[in-house]
Amino acid sequence: MNFNELYRDVILDHHKHPRGNAPLASSNADSSGLNPTCGDDVTVRFLIEDESVRDVQVTGHGCAISTAASSMFAEKAKGLRIDELKILTERVRTLLKTGEVPPDLEFGDLEALAGVSRFPIRVKCAMLPIATAEQAIEGFEQRRAKAVTVTTEESP
Amino acid sequence: MIDLSPDRLASETAPHRRHFPALTQKVGDRPLVYLDTAATALRPEEVIEAGCRFCRRHDANPHRGLYTLSTEATEAYESTRRQIATWINAPSPASVVFTRNATYALNLVARGLEHQFSPGDEILLTEMEHHANLVPWITLTKRIGLRLRYIPIDESGRLVLTDLPSLITPKTKVVSFAMVSNVLGTINPVSAICSQAQKVGALTVVDAAQAVGHIPFDFEALGVDFAAFSAHKCYGPTGLGVLVGKADALERLEPLETGGDMIEYVDYESATWAPVPERFEAGTPNAAAAVSFSEAIAFMRSLGPKTLRAHDVALTTYALEALSTLPDIRILGPMAPESRTGLVSFVDARVHPHDLATILDGEGVAIRAGHHCAQPLHRRLGIAASCRASFGIYTEPKDIDALIHGIEAARKVFAT
Numbered sequence: 213m214n215f216n217e218l219y220r221d222v223i224l225d226h227h228k229h230p231r232g233n234a235p236l237a238s239s240n241a242d243s244s245g246l247n248p249t250c251g252d253d254v255t256v257r258f259l260i261e262d263e264s265v266r267d268v269q270v271t272g273h274g275c276a277i278s279t280a281a282s283s284m285f286a287e288k289a290k291g292l293r294i295d296e297l298k299i300l301t302e303r304v305r306t307l308l309k310t311g312e313v314p315p316d317l318e319f320g321d322l323e324a325l326a327g328v329s330r331f332p333i334r335v336k337c338a339m340l341p342i343a344t345a346e347q348a349i350e351g352f353e354q355r356r357a358k359a360v361t362v363t364t365e366e367s368p
Numbered sequence: 369m370i371d372l373s374p375d376r377l378a379s380e381t382a383p384h385r386r387h388f389p390a391l392t393q394k395v396g397d398r399p400l401v402y403l404d405t406a407a408t409a410l411r412p413e414e415v416i417e418a419g420c421r422f423c424r425r426h427d428a429n430p431h432r433g434l435y436t437l438s439t440e441a442t443e444a445y446e447s448t449r450r451q452i453a454t455w456i457n458a459p460s461p462a463s464v465v466f467t468r469n470a471t472y473a474l475n476l477v478a479r480g481l482e483h484q485f486s487p488g489d490e491i492l493l494t495e496m497e498h499h500a501n502l503v504p505w506i507t508l509t510k511r512i513g514l515r516l517r518y519i520p521i522d523e524s525g526r527l528v529l530t531d532l533p534s535l536i537t538p539k540t541k542v543v544s545f546a547m548v549s550n551v552l553g554t555i556n557p558v559s560a561i562c563s564q565a566q567k568v569g570a571l572t573v574v575d576a577a578q579a580v581g582h583i584p585f586d587f588e589a590l591g592v593d594f595a596a597f598s599a600h601k602c603y604g605p606t607g608l609g610v611l612v613g614k615a616d617a618l619e620r621l622e623p624l625e626t627g628g629d630m631i632e633y634v635d636y637e638s639a640t641w642a643p644v645p646e647r648f649e650a651g652t653p654n655a656a657a658a659v660s661f662s663e664a665i666a667f668m669r670s671l672g673p674k675t676l677r678a679h680d681v682a683l684t685t686y687a688l689e690a691l692s693t694l695p696d697i698r699i700l701g702p703m704a705p706e707s708r709t710g711l712v713s714f715v716d717a718r719v720h721p722h723d724l725a726t727i728l729d730g731e732g733v734a735i736r737a738g739h740h741c742a743q744p745l746h747r748r749l750g751i752a753a754s755c756r757a758s759f760g761i762y763t764e765p766k767d768i769d770a771l772i773h774g775i776e777a778a779r780k781v782f783a784t
Contacts, residue, residue, distance in 0.1 A: 214396075215726055218726060224782070228782075248743075249738055249739075250721070250738050251751075274720065277722075
């Protein structure tokens with residue numbers, strides 16, 4: 213198996229110079245994820261305002277694939293609306309599964325993850341920041357829904 | 369004195385390698401360099417052939433039928449049991465219990481003893497245990513309020529026995545520990561621990577999965593109550609493990625699984641158990657694996673424990689020296705080859721273990737990367753994961769050279 217397919221230049225660049233890991237002044241959608249088999253961990257923090265990702269920070273410890281995926285994801289996620297972000301994470305899942313870049317979305321550097329699909333054992337490395345981000349958004353929406361419900365019940 | 373010259377080692381290894389058909393294959397366009405024997409040892413042709421022969425000829429249920437095939441299957445299965453007993457010097461064939469693997473054997477001990485424990489009883493383990501000798505006890509602890517205690521390790525990866533007298537108390541019911549660490553390679557002082565345990569009447573259990581096939585193993589001489597190991601780590605098939613126990617210790621265990629073949633008398637309301645060891649072997653056993661393992665034992669006996677051990681020491685010495693030449697490599701475990709078996713775990717400060725394993729795979733080199741089923745130990749060492757290269761009788765110096773070459777290649781990919 214040719215590992216150049218996996219460790220494309222753009223992936224190595226994100227691994228060596230990760231983006232989107234600067235601390236945020238505040239955040240309202242945070243989550244942490246762990247890959248128990250390798251011990252890799254990731255923390256995703258979003259600042260969501262007006263249904264959009266105002267800012268994002270992805271940090272963690274892990275292999276080149278998970279750190280690069282984190283960096284590329286952070287770069288791409290900033291500025292997206294929540295619904296766009298959900299489509300993005302779903303499409304990245306497809307990309308990692310099939311290796312084919314879905315034609316209906318601008319992936320940016322994340323496209324380089326297509327090569328990971330040929331290394332099934334490494335898919336979970338790339339999935340770690342993606343799944344953690346999904347979890348953060350899910351938590352954010354659940355809290356918001358709950359808050360809305362409570363408000364409705366309290367109104368006279 | 370071991371002659372460490374790579375040429376000499378290679379020429380000694382060559383005849384052994386011819387037994388292993390898996391070694392002739394390529395991974396992609398590279399010849400396979402197999403450095404994961406501590407997970408599963410490759411199988412000699414004779415072992416594979418014995419399993420096939422059984423399937424072709426005798427493929428019937430042992431212990432069941434009155435016809436010729438079943439009688440032959442029973443004889444083949446039971447003769448392996450007798451062979452194991454002789455090989456490891458077990459008290460009798462009846463003290464050899466066939467299981468699925470070493471993990472099942474350790475579960476059988478932990479859960480089989482459950483009815484004998486009371487809240488507040490203590491189980492003594494070590495900080496270097498494989499999950500197989502950790503999780504069964506943790507599970508019990510949660511159910512019945514046992515206390516787990518641990519023999520600590522020092523910075524070199526050896527057990528610290530100075531506090532043993534305070535760790536083993538009248539509350540200690542079981543002392544269970546790895547004979548050899550699957551991460552550090554450390555060979556633990558079994559008799560020193562056992563003699564202390566016996567003073568308080570605690571049962572002793574050794575997880576011998578990494579020991580059998582690597583260092584001389586004599587059950588009676590060790591003086592332990594139970595020992596567990598797996599066939600596939602010593603040139604045998606997967607799907608077969610062994611629990612060896614002293615007769616009175618085995619009598620204290622409740623069976624984990626019930627059903628066919630483990631009973632004596634059954635009516636609609638009750639059942640009585642068969643004697644040991646059948647009591648612990650419910651259902652149709654993996655007879656083909658047992659027959660196959662018989663050939664693995666013959667293979668190891670033909671080499672002899674001294675040869676197996678000397679080969680391990682020579683390769684470990686070579687690997688420790690080779691890895692030490694690279695900067696930014698942290699080798700786990702004791703640096704003295706005679707204190708360990710044929711495995712070397714390490715962390716490369718420049719390349720994550722999983723990236724290293726992937727790149728090595730591209731070079732045809734198979735190593736283990738991760739926590740090797742020892743998460744607490746890795747945390748204790750301050751790391752999340754490590755790489756492990758482990759050796760068998762077929763491993764030769766150029767396999768280690770390929771490892772070093774692969775590490776250098778990986779470092780080039782990840783150089784900033």
